Amino acid sequence: xxxxxxKTLIDLVSDSNIAELEITENEGKVRIVKSVAPGAAAPVMHxxxxxxxxxxxxxxxxxxxxxxxxxxxxxxxxxxxKSPMVGTYYASSTPGGKPLVEVGNTVKEGEAICIIEAMxxxxxxxxxxxxxITKVLVQNGQAVEFGQPLFIIE
Numbered sequence: 001x002x003x004x005x006x007k008t009l010i011d012l013v014s015d016s017n018i019a020e021l022e023i024t025e026n027e028g029k030v031r032i033v034k035s036v037a038p039g040a041a042a043p044v045m046h047x048x049x050x051x052x053x054x055x056x057x058x059x060x061x062x063x064x065x066x067x068x069x070x071x072x073x074x075x076x077x078x079x080x081x082k083s084p085m086v087g088t089y090y091a092s093s094t095p096g097g098k099p100l101v102e103v104g105n106t107v108k109e110g111e112a113i114c115i116i117e118a119m120x121x122x123x124x125x126x127x128x129x130x131x132x133i134t135k136v137l138v139q140n141g142q143a144v145e146f147g148q149p150l151f152i153i154e
Contacts, residue, residue, distance in 0.1 A: 006030065009021060009023070009030065009032055010032060013032045013034050014034065018034065019033070019034050020032070020033045020034065077152075077154065078131070078134055078135075078152045078153055078154035079128075079129045079131065079152070079153045079154070080149045080151070080152055081113065081125075081127065081128060081129075081149070081150050081151040081152075081153060082147050082148060082149055082150065083116060083125070083144045083145065083146060083147060083148045083149075083150055084116075084125065084146070085116055085118050085123065085146055086118060086143075086144065086145055086146050087116040087117050087118035087119075087123070087143070087144060088116065088117045088118075088141060088142070088143055088144070089114060089115075089116055089138045089139075089140065089141070089142050089143075089144045089150065090114065090115040090116070090117065090122075090140060090141065091114055091115075091136075091140045092115075092140075093112075093115055093122075093124075099140075100112055100113055100114055100115075101113045101114070101133050101136075101151070102133065102136070103133055103134065103135065103136060104132065104133065105132070105133045106130075106131070106132050106133075107127040107130065107131065107132075107133060107153065108127065108130050109126075109127055109128065109129055109130045110126050110127065111126060111127050112124040112125070112126055113125055113126065113127050113133075113150075113151060114150060114151075116144065125150070127151075127153065129153050130153075131153040131154050132153065132154055133151055133152070133153060134152045134153065134154045135151065135152040136150075136151055137149045137150055137151065137152070138150055
């Protein structure tokens with residue numbers, strides 16, 4: 001990085017409300033930190049030819065939780081079908097169509113029970129256990145995470 005560019009960066013930091021500026025380029029890394037002491041003449045500047053390792057964040061002490069007035073919800077009984085991927089959950093194979101399964105439906109192992117769209121690809125999710133759908137835990141069009149419970153089968 002040339003001297004004119006460094007001077008411009010120093011002026012930018014000193015003339016603004018920015019406390020710190022870090023720029024990484026092919027030639028190296030520049031970190032400019034504005035001094036907080038009154039009467040300081042110039043900001044502190046560090047230049048490294050290779051990126052420095054990131055410092056680990058300092059953990060704050062745990063805060064005591066307030067007692068909860070409500071009793072926790074009972075865990076659903078039965079087999080939980082979890083999402084095998086991140087994506088968007090769809091109950092039917094066509095927009096506005098009939099859901100593949102509903103509460104009370106009996107499913108066989110390997111039967112399609114929903115669709116998860118991931119990266120513009122529609123993936124049929126199959127029941128991994130035979131039984132009756134007792135609960136649908138997600139709504140149509142909802143974003144789902146990997147391992148998120150979708151259905152309860154008993």
